[in-house]
Amino acid sequence: MGGLTMDQAFVQAPEHRPKPIVTEATGIPLIDLSPLAASGGAVDALAAEVGAASRDWGFFVVVGHGVPAETVARATEAQRAFFALPAERKAAVRRNEAEPLGYYESEHTKNVRDWKEVYDLVPREPPPPAAVADGELVFDNKWPQDLPGFSFRREALEEYAKAMEELAFKLLELIARSLKLRPDRLHGFFKDQTTFIRLNHYPPCPSPDLALGVGRHKDAGALTILYQDDVGGLDVRRRSDGEWVRVRPVPDSFIINVGDLIQVWSNDRYESAEHRVSVNSARERFSMPYFFNPATYTMVEPVEELVSKDDPPRYDAYNWGDFFSTRKNSNFKKLNVENIQIAHFKKSLVLA
């Protein structure tokens, strides 16, 4: 199913293979955002919860987020309809190296192939093409034209994206507040955003002991808002002991993870958590991450208010468009060089 055939390209090195016994994550914070809808002074308490979760886990689960269940249901219906198309119709909207949006079934994470197929789209007017270090980045949606009822499904995905954007800005504000920044301090980075939505389909895998749906990685953007179905498979590396633990699906929730940009902006107060996706031989799984990303021209560096003589910036500034494009290309095919990471911009601080 899903057109994938198990071969050597999918096989993880022994140290990265999932263990046969799954450890359920206990203690990943569950945060109820419903106080945001009420007027009153609950915002500071919520910001403190989001701050603690971002510091201790880099991951949290939100409920009471205000996204209507029907909006999610319509988007997931569109997702299932898309992946159910015959392979050649999906191939007609396949992405290529210069145009990163569309269908793809051969993503690599850290040079090992992932057991999945994806469809990427930008949820709003695509940002203008941008010159980046390795060429040009062109964001153009490839909507399947001939999918019966797809205009309706396209609307469903656009409606979902709008709901995600609202939630993303609320979370960004809570994060800014938790860092004692002005509530809209980080908003300006998202004017010409390069946010995209990914529809993920993980078909049943004959060798779930050897392959992964997505290999271990950290999300490069600011925040990820993930919808997952009830199958389960998302594993997070627990900060306290480095163990891989499974994030249990919670109905009507989203999983939020702090990406590399928040790690850099916060000068390491918060950390982008490593995660991966395990697959199984019995059930296909669907998930839908919303990657909240800034404009290509953003220079990423610790925010001024969070550095001082005693706490100097821990990163050199880097350009988001270049980073994003380099990472995208290395996920497109197997390369013989290491994947770009924010660690490459980490300063070696000389401690006095």
Ligand SMILES: O=C(O)CCC(=O)C(=O)O
């Ligand atoms: O499918 C999932 O649960 C997570 C996917 C993921 O980590 C990603 O696409 O970056």
Ligand SMILES: [Fe+2]
């Ligand atoms: Fe991820």
